[in-house]
Amino acid sequence: MENGDGNEGASAFHMPEWMIQFADQKQEFNKRPTKIGRRSLSRSISQSSTDSYSSAASYTDSSDDETSPRDKQQKNSKGNSDFCVKNIKQAEFGRREIEIAEQEMPALMALRKRAQGEKPLAGAKIVGCTHITAQTAVLMETLGALGAQCRWAACNIYSTLNEVAAALAESGFPVFAWKGESEDDFWWCIDRCVNVEGWQPNMILDDGGDLTHWIYKKYPNMFKKIKGIVEESVTGVHRLYQLSKAGKLCVPAMNVNDSVTKQKFDNLYCCRESILDGLKRTTDMMFGGKQVVVCGYGEVGKGCCAALKAMGSIVYVTEIDPICALQACMDGFRLVKLNEVIRQVDIVITCTGNKNVVTREHLDRMKNSCIVCNMGHSNTEIDVASLRTPELTWERVRSQVDHVIWPDGKRIVLLAEGRLLNLSCSTVPTFVLSITATTQALALIELYNAPEGRYKQDVYLLPKKMDEYVASLHLPTFDAHLTELTDEQAKYLGLNKNGPFKPNYYRY
Amino acid sequence: MENGDGNEGASAFHMPEWMIQFADQKQEFNKRPTKIGRRSLSRSISQSSTDSYSSAASYTDSSDDETSPRDKQQKNSKGNSDFCVKNIKQAEFGRREIEIAEQEMPALMALRKRAQGEKPLAGAKIVGCTHITAQTAVLMETLGALGAQCRWAACNIYSTLNEVAAALAESGFPVFAWKGESEDDFWWCIDRCVNVEGWQPNMILDDGGDLTHWIYKKYPNMFKKIKGIVEESVTGVHRLYQLSKAGKLCVPAMNVNDSVTKQKFDNLYCCRESILDGLKRTTDMMFGGKQVVVCGYGEVGKGCCAALKAMGSIVYVTEIDPICALQACMDGFRLVKLNEVIRQVDIVITCTGNKNVVTREHLDRMKNSCIVCNMGHSNTEIDVASLRTPELTWERVRSQVDHVIWPDGKRIVLLAEGRLLNLSCSTVPTFVLSITATTQALALIELYNAPEGRYKQDVYLLPKKMDEYVASLHLPTFDAHLTELTDEQAKYLGLNKNGPFKPNYYRY
């Protein structure tokens, strides 16, 4: 999950600096030797793989085992050894986590039932590269139930839940991932997914674009058989748009990131809850009466502001966009420049997607005990680097909580070193992940089954009807009952009774 | 103002029934004789002119004067007689209303100041057809200050404030409008605006499309000199899209209705307040603890639900679109079918844009004293016709409030006979009208000054940058201070420091 924000879409216009930097990284990537030693990969990539992700809790203790999984010989109970995980013996613990996740992912379970007879993914050979969590496992096993063969690697060197990976390996999925991979391990795992004797993927499910690019660079011929790419992240989507712009995209790609359900649910509704959770778990603070400034009033900012207002905080907002600014006013927030309130606020929250929104100058002027954190999509919003100067003392008071101490004794409470608070210090509800996973599954089904010509070598948004279908699959969770149009009403409105119900530009 | 709703944009797909009906009306319209006697026009048009509009308060009593304005000889204090209003002597009262409105339309006043030096509308000859209210007067006088010549008629036979029309006439505007026009008067007034010796319009500002179509049918040659049309209403915009589709649109048109500011402010924020106001003024009911069902969770429904929840009502929602339905769930509303709750609710509110959402069957099952009203965009949502049966007694208990009484004594409280509650029973805040009026002014400036080729014979949305400009002009009202991007930040985001700040598909 990446948080959206007021400006994220801006890059659709011209190529912003951060994408150019990214492009440069890829240039470098090309120059890398094929055979690479461990830890030899440039940090320029690992940066993107590790940023904004805290290590999720591991349920079993394996700290004693220092052997690299690559050096181990492991088999699952059926004698299969086509996988590489930390410890296949943890499978049972992982299975329990998967079962718990299944209970909150009713849409995927329903999909298994509804689509199972026809096996819409029969023949599909999917290679995936995502965070490996219980929720991903439910997705993978759903894809399997729909007829697909899957091979999987992790999109982040820290985020794999070893127990879940073991459970997947135990039930026969070729999974190549563990927590704490090196850069070299990272690419090795991806390579093991695609570079297989007698098996060639025909679908890609990617989160961040690393898998896609590995195939581009190493096995470009594979694209001849690939029917499409499904990409979830802001970053990966941008890479795809760049390829498309440059005329180099050679298969259709589905942009899952900008689907309505992902945007509104991941950002607005999820952040409305996780801002409170993240602040509580790190600081135990009381929200009532606190003065807070939220930088940015996009979906994330709207969620943060609504939650804090509801808990009795006094919230100020900063914005660069006059339309979002006017929304903030109408929603009851004072719109200020950061400088106007920086001396008085108890909490500063960034959610702009911009860089250096909170500068050293701001930090110098904050009052004692001010809490500073970031809910935006990267770790650039707070100029944390500016705090790494000799006159300031850093004191780690808890996991993810630093006190930065000024010479006069003033302390600033910096959370997650300016990385994403909600990924670092709270958990993401399974329900939100369910929406994204269901969208991914439907995007795969759509691309795999689409008649020739429906999709060209371009980046597509999921058809609105599919967005609506994802939503409808989640309604039973709330015992929600949808109204159906009568024939007469459908005719009056000029709509098909089964949707889509809105024009593409509808804002929700 | 017309309320948007969950389905309004639907017609962008295929031609819905209600547009086909409308097209039929225009067919009929063609057959009308050029010289038409008073009251001879078919009701099919008057329907659209009168629907959903209650007579606004008139500030001076002129009920005694039964002479038609068309039969009167009036001059303003400067001897000018190129106008037709109820009573030029009411000008002073109207001027006071205009002055009060000016205080709440700071954006137009700012526009007068900012753009005055350069007179961006110098040479513009604008013919307008809108509701004639104090707010419209501020718009017209702003257009005048920017260099334009204006001639104006009313877009609704009931909505003219006679005093305001008089004030405009007094200050030299050729205004042709009064409250209580006949159908014939209506077209006569429009004709007087365009059919002038030695003056030909080069810009059209329309609300509903009647003026545009009159010119189309009667003076098609005028379009040669016309630079563009600015249209505000749902209905008018649809007529334009139809013309465009049929290849008959011969000048560029600006769709003001679908601008972000209009959609979000007219619908979400305005309805959030006007639902409470409308219900209180008509019924004096207490909201706390009441059970309410809101049909439709588009912007209007969202506004109604938020307000009633905040006031302590228990709110149920019905929806046909699963995405909006899921939003309702996440916002804390039980999503039901109308039948599930119809027996228990105290209030039924429709905001779907659909027809027959509340049927006679529903009405039969409501409990005693249930209040029924409509916030959607037409008067078709509640099947009011079904209540005009012999066994039911109608009792008018207050203006806009009918008790419909069943044989067993059960009473349903029907507001505004199913027409728009907020237009009929509450007032629209000047601030909201200010946003729309400013958008109209900017659309006129843009179309009038656009270099050849920027706009073709098509329907356009206002450039996002102008939407942003409209918003920025309203921020000072809230003493709101926008943050400016640094050069470095703008580069990082790939944005121009002055906007636009979002891609076109951004949902806000």
Place this chain on the structure above:
Amino acid sequence: MENGDGNEGASAFHMPEWMIQFADQKQEFNKRPTKIGRRSLSRSISQSSTDSYSSAASYTDSSDDETSPRDKQQKNSKGNSDFCVKNIKQAEFGRREIEIAEQEMPALMALRKRAQGEKPLAGAKIVGCTHITAQTAVLMETLGALGAQCRWAACNIYSTLNEVAAALAESGFPVFAWKGESEDDFWWCIDRCVNVEGWQPNMILDDGGDLTHWIYKKYPNMFKKIKGIVEESVTGVHRLYQLSKAGKLCVPAMNVNDSVTKQKFDNLYCCRESILDGLKRTTDMMFGGKQVVVCGYGEVGKGCCAALKAMGSIVYVTEIDPICALQACMDGFRLVKLNEVIRQVDIVITCTGNKNVVTREHLDRMKNSCIVCNMGHSNTEIDVASLRTPELTWERVRSQVDHVIWPDGKRIVLLAEGRLLNLSCSTVPTFVLSITATTQALALIELYNAPEGRYKQDVYLLPKKMDEYVASLHLPTFDAHLTELTDEQAKYLGLNKNGPFKPNYYRY
């Protein structure tokens, strides 16, 4: 209804100035001659009778009839002439209003049914002095149904609904009241209620204490037969406490004003709605984004703040009491001194019960178009008198709305001339009045039926169990289902299963 506030109970401690003034008025009252000519009474009393009450809407036009009701000979359809109302012919209109009110006063209707068999007020002779409205009529007819004989006068010279008075007279109630009484009429009406050949009251229902004091002064011997007084208003209750303190209270009195249900419902819940209603009806303003300062954070202030915050206003609070101040902080409001925000706010609302909270100095510093109004319990909170100076121009722009214009053109919008906004400019929901009326009825039943010795010559609060009973009678309105304690649970809690459920000091 009178609004409570943060300080109202303060007077329970020592005798505050405003009560001393009031006592002085009564001194004067003693000196009045028994036979008084019309309009001869000092304004010192009329002040209290007219303050804070706007003329309620009258449903039939009787402006042409200038004859004083005292000079008319009227009989109802049964030939009875023991009443004095404006026009007995309006009875039918009044009956319809009463019927509408009955639908929203289910508790009284239930009381009629439940208690009817036993006629708990059989033999009661109640003299009443309250606002005469449809809701009062429902109360009176309930008292009648329970066995009581009633005679009634108005407690306010403006508040009588003539049609309702006529309907009561028509159905046999001796009512002496009309809208627009003179001071002399006022006392004449009261006297006609008590000074009757062959009929002597044994119960008093008072609102403001005028009836009680009339009997005290004129017919002190009547108290020998009077079983008790039920008093509703802040003012009347204070007068009773003074009598009690002075040892002059000669019958038990029930303080209905301080019952939980009245305090929380009249003040918190009712004001939460009426602040919005009052502002909308007078100014049509938009709440979103407006800056508001609310002076006083008692129940009334809490209601106002909650409503405005919910509608998107930015609310500041002033307080003198640190506990209420801390509540305001925890509820998310900036606690300020009025001076800190007076230049920036769009609306100033007083609800302190104090005097000169808004001074001329504050008014001088407000910005143009600032709205000033009062929700507190008297008209002293805004120093309106200070605005009656030659350099300021007053302009009445609507009923209850004055523009006060400074020499530089600045306008302040003063509502209801500083009297209670919600009584002057909005309506009180019947449901709230139902709670108070039911409490009054139960208090009468309790005092009338109490065994000797239960109540002494003192002022009592209604037993908590009766408060609870009033509440329980209103639950069916909301289809609310109360849980009953099991025997085991009741024993565990040490409670009677039927209540009372809380100790007296419980704060709710």
Place this chain on the structure above:
Amino acid sequence: MENGDGNEGASAFHMPEWMIQFADQKQEFNKRPTKIGRRSLSRSISQSSTDSYSSAASYTDSSDDETSPRDKQQKNSKGNSDFCVKNIKQAEFGRREIEIAEQEMPALMALRKRAQGEKPLAGAKIVGCTHITAQTAVLMETLGALGAQCRWAACNIYSTLNEVAAALAESGFPVFAWKGESEDDFWWCIDRCVNVEGWQPNMILDDGGDLTHWIYKKYPNMFKKIKGIVEESVTGVHRLYQLSKAGKLCVPAMNVNDSVTKQKFDNLYCCRESILDGLKRTTDMMFGGKQVVVCGYGEVGKGCCAALKAMGSIVYVTEIDPICALQACMDGFRLVKLNEVIRQVDIVITCTGNKNVVTREHLDRMKNSCIVCNMGHSNTEIDVASLRTPELTWERVRSQVDHVIWPDGKRIVLLAEGRLLNLSCSTVPTFVLSITATTQALALIELYNAPEGRYKQDVYLLPKKMDEYVASLHLPTFDAHLTELTDEQAKYLGLNKNGPFKPNYYRY
């Protein structure tokens, strides 16, 4: 902290069963031998000491050290050995925690400054028995700064933070407490505080009443020198009222539990935040759209309902008290019997103070994955015992989270085994503890300095003026500015300018 609830005060009326049980425990307590072996004490007391308290996080690992502190010889750096803690070497860690707490307890720090010159507790010898946390340490060091000598034990065998105890011992406080005391340790520690050669307490600060009762039973003569008792807990206060009723209370006692600030802040505002925190930390659930039933609408229930509603849950309420029930209605919650919604809800929360509110029958009918937890004041509300039957499987899935599994596979998620969720699974904000600690300090000062005769051998509430003072000391935290009455206003209201500002019965 203990949560209040709708019924807690009920016991002020008659002696409820749970108090009788408690009295029985004390009977038993009398029979105990003076010299008691470890772990020999009856569980009847330990129950009360351990209930509702989870072990707080310990910041240093001392699990390896199994020696009982009673068997260790420890000295602080100044050679003092009059204490008994786990490990004096952890003092530095504890000091840091205390310093962090000081930053959020500005009122105590202000008290140190304001009262330091006069040393209002000079000569006071305070024996205390409370939870030993960083916040308690700030209180103790404040008492020291005000002139008092203190000796301290823990009121709960699990709640001591060893590092904080060490820090206190290091700075010279005789502290006798560690985490994981046995019953015998518990009483030994208390005894070490009071049974000292050459030192006799003259003030008691108690939380739960164990210290008070130890002195009563063992050293009754000590009361001759004791000036008063300050008691914080519901339980301890009830014990005091019982003593008072029985005529056995021999010194004045201050009931801190029922002070306004404690009630409203500990219960309403604190629970509003901790319900969310507790649910998130245990289940990571999403609140939006979830159906919740909250049993009990006292302060705690009000806080829970407000928070969950704000987060988008649909909340139902059960109540036995019609007044609280009506409040729930007006606040927008459906009032139901538990049976009506038990099949459909996702979460059940108890906050009644009652027993067996959720029975096995209810549990049997809940849907799969339903979460059950308790926010009330004891662990009796959910009949957890009824779940300890052979056919149900318990599975501990996380700390404080059990899955109880029915034979058909249905799982109920039981949090904290039905003990207090917010104490078990979330943290209490320092700010709330600050209010209570400040109240305790002021109560000690008041009792210690009160002139003879002001307080008799009875239980007192803190004078309202002191409640107000506590509140005022916390306002600077919020940069809140109180308004002062003018002389004229004070006279008008009959108030002293410095308070108290409200009558005792004021409900806030």
